[in-house]
Amino acid sequence: MGGWGKGRGIIFMEDVQKQQAKIAMPIDRVGVKGLRQPIIVRDRESGIQHTVADVSLSVDLPAEFKGTHMSRFVEALEHWSGDLDYTSFRTLLDDIVVRLQARSAHVRFVFPYFLRRKSPKSGASCLMDYTCRVDGYLKDGKLRFTLGADVPVMTVCPCSLAISDYGAHSQRAEIRIRTRFHGFLWLEDLIEIGESAGSSPVYSLLKREDEKHVTESSFSNPTFVEDVVRAVGKGLADHPQVDWYTVEVESFESIHNHSAFAVMESQDIE
Template sequence: MQDIQSGPSDVALAIDRVGVKGLKAPLTVRDRARGEQHTVASVDLAVDLPAEFKGTHMSRFVEALGQWSGGLDFASCKRLLADLRERLQASSAHARFAFPYFVTRAAPVSGSVGPMHFDCLLDGELSGDKLVFTLRVEVPVMTVCPCSKAISLEGAHSQRALVRIACRSKSFFWIEELVEIAEAAGSSRVYSLLKREDEKFVTEASFANPCFVEDVVRAAAKRLAEDGRFTWFRVECESQESIHNHAAYASIQLPGPAGP
């Protein structure tokens, strides 16, 4: 049958990325407490397309993912990217995995246990001999406003904030490590299950540790910079303000503007 995709393009312009989005696939991720964790990912796959070709072969992306092992580690992702590049005769290949990662969390006083999930995003790109992986984790925390606390006779406004850490590294690290760095930067971590004694503890502990979004990103960035494993990172904090009709935001990116 005629291969329309491999024919000439009406407009001879190269395309940076072409592929498929929103594929669902089972995923196995390393878990610090249990060894491994099974979750489900939304997967985007793409390659570059030279100017002389009209289109890519979309079915080959689905075939490559279907024959992939489903283990999310450096070697496995590299094999998937190399397979995509070979199947589609491309010079670069990109894969993105968006998935929830679950951690069992015990309440601080009662010890009541409940699951917490953290939204993760892994980007992998193979271009020539260069292979780049970027992991992003989104972590909810609680923040108490230092200004509100300082000027109020009673209480202060507090809210949930989202800390996003995206990073690249030269050696292995656990997802849990990024979660812990983000949580330590806020006024308090948040929980899926709290009893009254736990709520009292969280409230008092957070009000003893007020912080702006600026404080959050600086604290997390300091930890990442001092770690030594991370070659690039970006820290963002978005505070879903409880007394304003807007969000407060701050970000730090090191070592510079290059990033995803």
Template sequence: MIFMEDVQQSQATIAMPIDRVGVKGLRLPIVVRDRESGVQHTVAQVSMSVDLPAEFKGTHMSRFVEALEHWEGTLDYHSFLTLLDDIVDRLQARSAHLRFVFPYFLRRRSPVSKAGGMMDYTCRVDGYLKDGKLTFTLGADVPVMTVCPCSKAISDEGAHSQRAEVRILTRFEGFLWLEDLIEIGERAGSCQVYSLLKREDEKYVTETAFAHPTFVEDVVREAAKGLDEHPKVTWYKVEVESFESIHNHSAFAVIESDG
């Protein structure tokens, strides 16, 4: 048997602890819960990391991938905790962080013609395990349309409108559907957006949005109100970014709960 030195476990030149060290950009097919269909197959971008004590030179990067290879592939609270536990054991770490970012698909019917089209929403699951305690966060990025109330009030014709994105992060008790977060985000804008619109749908969306003008501040407050009223949400952070159509910059607003 050939002896191979474990360089990672050797003494660090600079004895300084590292908060997080790991791998990112891994792509993995996963299965997530779908309220309508039961389950949905998608692909996640995965980031994995652990803390590293001051005395060790490096961590064993291959062990992250080994943990992922042994994971069952169905994403829920318990399987997520199992994977984090495995990472802690394999890397002999005190704490571990795990993030899954994935597209989640819902079929949306246009408001008048009822033509169907798939909408994708960027969703994320974050977990931080330290000394056996898991902090688990679920989030969704939701596109909406906004019309500027000021522009509408001061213009003889029309008003500037644009897409905005409602980015929601939550902690919760029990089980929380991604669809709940998406629906809260969609209700916060001037109008929701669709992948497929016929002419009659475009007329409806435009007129609905102009009938409900919203500042970015209005959107973030409306989303926060929806999260406050959700019986399972215990903490949230919501950020709204408006991709301004008449400026070379975005406007944004953030609300974080006290929970």
């Protein structure tokens, strides 16, 4: 029998996805990724910020079903408000669970978040972008919500500085912060905790007097990758809204053909 039929002027289409799977094994997540969606994010200085997110949407799939209905993910996103906060995120996940008749759903938004930064000496102003992300996992009506930011910093090697007659090797490092929290947590808080942990923040725009200041101040504050991850961990542990965190710091070494990294994770509250 074909995938569709016709009777009394009505076209009937077979629901192939609901057919029995040949291999009856459950799938943890099945869905779509690579969607692009305009979103509105809370901005501490301006109130709101408009940006664009890369979106992934998925659900669990029981063993007996052959497939899921991929178009329903896009329909759910189309009907979503685009306002990236806890309430609207929960609404999107609830809608996906209903549309896909699923037990659990996962949504991920990865987006650039822009802050205006002033150079340390000249005061020259320029936008800096930070890769941020929101993950939501809804299962049996319970939502787990994770907020994160990737923060670039500069690090100067303490060992190199101590043993060298001239200078020391320095490099850019990336701090990847993921948190769960209660109340409201600003992305700016995560970014500031990260930027304060390195030898120096990095900037989009530096004049000569700024470069001199950044170089000299960073060499007076050398940091191992271990120092950076501990400083970020302490900053998050001390934050009144943060309940759980994980931090990874990757140092893109300038004199080695590899990266150095360190990871810390707090005790899970659940």
